[in-house]
Amino acid sequence: MSQYSPRLSRLIDALRRLPGVGPKSAQRMAFHLLDRDREAAGQLGTALGEALAGIGRCPNCRMFKEDEACRYCSDNRTQSGQLCVVEGPADLVAIEQGTAYRGRYFVLMGRLSPLDGIGPDELGLPRLAELLDEGAMQEMIIATNPTVEGEATAYYLAEMAKARGLRVTRIAQGVPMGGELEYVDGSTLTHALSGRRAV
Template sequence: MFSRHVDALIDAFRVLPGVGPRSAQRMTFHLLERDREGGQGLVEALQRALEHVGQCRQCRMLSDEDICGICRSERRDASLLCVVESPADVMAIEQATDYRGRYFVLMGHFSPLDGIGPDELGLDLLEQRLDSGEVAEMILATNPTVEGEATASYLMDMARSRNVRSSRIAHGVPIGGELEYVDGGTLSHAFQGRLEIK
């Protein structure tokens, strides 16, 4: 219906998560009608990122260097290793907490139906980190989904077999939340993870 270049751009935007046909069309028209300079900046930034961003050799975080800034930092506590599913999880923890340890990014979770197992999650590299003797505690911060819980359980066993302490981040009722509006799974997790008041 449109120019083949317009159609191609709409299709290109649809590769992004959460972007459907309408959103892709709006973004395309916005760039072409009102912000061609912004569109050019987007093209250049995307091209540079695709050419230069890879994974850190130690933690698998997205990085434009072999070893990312967090792994290189002497200010980080190497005895604490937080395992997360994605780079977005690292950013969320960094922005919302005062965690000063290091990370390991799985780039996913166990999903046998999708063919994602230990090899795809880089668990051989994680085993090397645990075997080094440097890690005293592995903090499991996988998502509270069925797949995330299965992944966390596997990782707990991996840590236990190496005498590395493992802990799981708490899940439950959000601050400011009201119990009547909290879903059953979240409430169940909150009860299972309850703490003694001292």
């Protein structure tokens, strides 16, 4: 006999599929929703339904979009001539929230990983090639993560952009703000040294 009744089991199983949620957290969440915050449970159910029904992908930048026009593909962003390529929606939001960059974006929704069956088609690179061929972009800013796959993806993207005569840049790697040299790893320090700038 399962420890939980059927509906409660299903709720706990569904909560466990959220990232970072294990069996204990899922149980705690389910009990919290049922015991103390049924309003939040209703709200979450409604929000999930609305999101599934109403949130799609922008055909240009591949970011989530629910309105007619994508807010990240507006004309004045296009006029900047800059296109920032990121791995996921969270990266786009981090750049929008943390920096003054207001150009166009392209969200790969992943990174090149041939062993996992993720190639150029899965990342929408044919669509990216079309965008570049339209000729409105002058610079591609590659903001993939500084991991092995991210670097491989960056190399591939750079080749695509260079073949079309665009300026290609990569976000700087170095010591993070507030970081202490003593605790920074050697690879990061190497990048910080080789990328040093005149002051």
